[in-house]
Amino acid sequence: MNQTRISVCALALSLLFPVSALAGVTLKAINTHSYEKSLYEAAAKQQIENGAPVDKQAFSVKSDNKVLGNILAGQGFNANDDNVCFVSWAAPDGKIQNLVPTIGFDNWEAEVCAGTRAVGVLADDKHSIKLAVIYDAQSPNASAVESVIFSVDTATGTFTPDNALTAKLGSQGAATLQALKTLYRASH
Numbered sequence: 678m679n680q681t682r683i684s685v686c687a688l689a690l691s692l693l694f695p696v697s698a699l700a701g702v703t704l705k706a707i708n709t710h711s712y713e714k715s716l717y718e719a720a721a722k723q724q725i726e727n728g729a730p731v732d733k734q735a736f737s738v739k740s741d742n743k744v745l746g747n748i749l750a751g752q753g754f755n756a757n758d759d760n761v762c763f764v765s766w767a768a769p770d771g772k773i774q775n776l777v778p779t780i781g782f783d784n785w786e787a788e789v790c791a792g793t794r795a796v797g798v799l800a801d802d803k804h805s806i807k808l809a810v811i812y813d814a815q816s817p818n819a820s821a822v823e824s825v826i827f828s829v830d831t832a833t834g835t836f837t838p839d840n841a842l843t844a845k846l847g848s849q850g851a852a853t854l855q856a857l858k859t860l861y862r863a864s865h
Contacts, residue, residue, distance in 0.1 A: 805830060
């Protein structure tokens, strides 16, 4: 009987609190207005014209109640006037530390960015948080869903692309964070 009560309580708590909240990592939506100028300037340094934050895709990242930084999905245009996307990371003080061109560049240079679907926590442990950004992308002959994965060091707040994990999971077509999490768990 007690085991049943414990199971029912655990189920109720899991429905009330997202798994990421129980694990100590939370994302909180932030207002991007104060980032518009600095994102525009940082994007221009990466040959992205008119770089701007994507509406409702910017979040403060907290681990164990400590703000590690802010992740901001962005969009703009390349030299050919194609839609491109990027991700930036700002320190807790608001200064942009890193801007990573994604769809329209490097491994995705043949694609244009049709939109940002989601930004979220893929996984976390004591030392690292995996954040994922899911995009709608298009090439001349097809449409695709692409994911780009980043790591945040919980001790330093350093934000870096996880190229190996992105290569492994990014083109699997996961259209939601839940689908991407399922692929991640199956690969580990």
